Amino acid sequence: MDAAQFEKSLASVLSWWDEAGVETPALAPAKPKKRAPIKRENLQSAKPAAPRAAPDAPPPTDDAFAKAAADIAAKCKTLADLKAAVESFNAGGLSDAARGAVFSRGNSAADVMIIGEAPGAPEDAAGKPFIGPSGQLLDRIFASIGLGEDSLYMTNVVNWRPPNNRKPNESEIALCLPIIKRHIALAKPKLIVLVGGVSMAALTGQKGITKTRGSWETLEIEGAAIPALITYHPAYLLRQPHLKRDVWRDMLSLKARIAQL
Secondary structure, three states: OOHHHHHHHHHHHHHHHHHOOOOOOOOOOOOOOOOOOOOHHHHHHOOOOOOOOOOOOOOOOHHHHHHHHHHHHHHOOOHHHHHHHHHOOOOOHHHHOOOOOOOOEEOOOOOEEEEEOOOOHHHHHHOOOOOOHHHHHHHHHHHOOOOOHHHEEEEEOOOOOOHHHOOOOHHHHHHHHHHHHHHHHHHOOOEEEEEOHHHHHHHHOOOOHHHHOOOEEEEEEOOEEEEEEEEOOHHHHHHOHHHHHHHHHHHHHHHHHHHOO
16 A cells, blocks of 8 residues: 555545544644665765874873983083083973073082072072072071182072972972982082982982981982081071071081081
């Protein structure tokens, strides 16, 4: 039975029901939906879905950056080589957040090397360590025992300002550790002053500067044994000025060691 015959039969049945008093809904027969014919050319032109692109390579890990830093530091034969290598080094998020590397200030041939923790905002802007308020205090502290910029060589464990001026974290210190050790080896200081708990922990492994402040430790750097004095960071002294007398004792201890050279 085709569609026309079906509609004729249905109309006859509904008419008979209507005459018999049966209420019938006004229903129209549903028309079948016609599918669009599939053309052969559509099948032939259909292309397989493009394969998904391979995911991007994962970013380097902290260990990878630390290894790269160790590699470039080991290859440097002079302080000029190391400075150039550090200034062009990609330290990941650490260097991305800073204006540039902060390498050193003072006389690289000096007997005394000062090592802090990391640059702050003024140091990041100028590219030199210890030039902000805490650096100015540090200059006055060493001037009290007759040591000026020509008698000192200053740097930090970390060469880039950490984001938001925070303290460097363990991975950032680990990244920069081979650089500062090579820095010490090339500078060949006779004495080192570690200012602050970060530089103390990084180079001696000790914790708690209030217990170790004023003590002398020996740093083994590429076969050289270098005496190192531990003292407070000048930024800490700006917050705790009553501790300046403890640092004065440390300076007298340093002055006595210098006299023995």
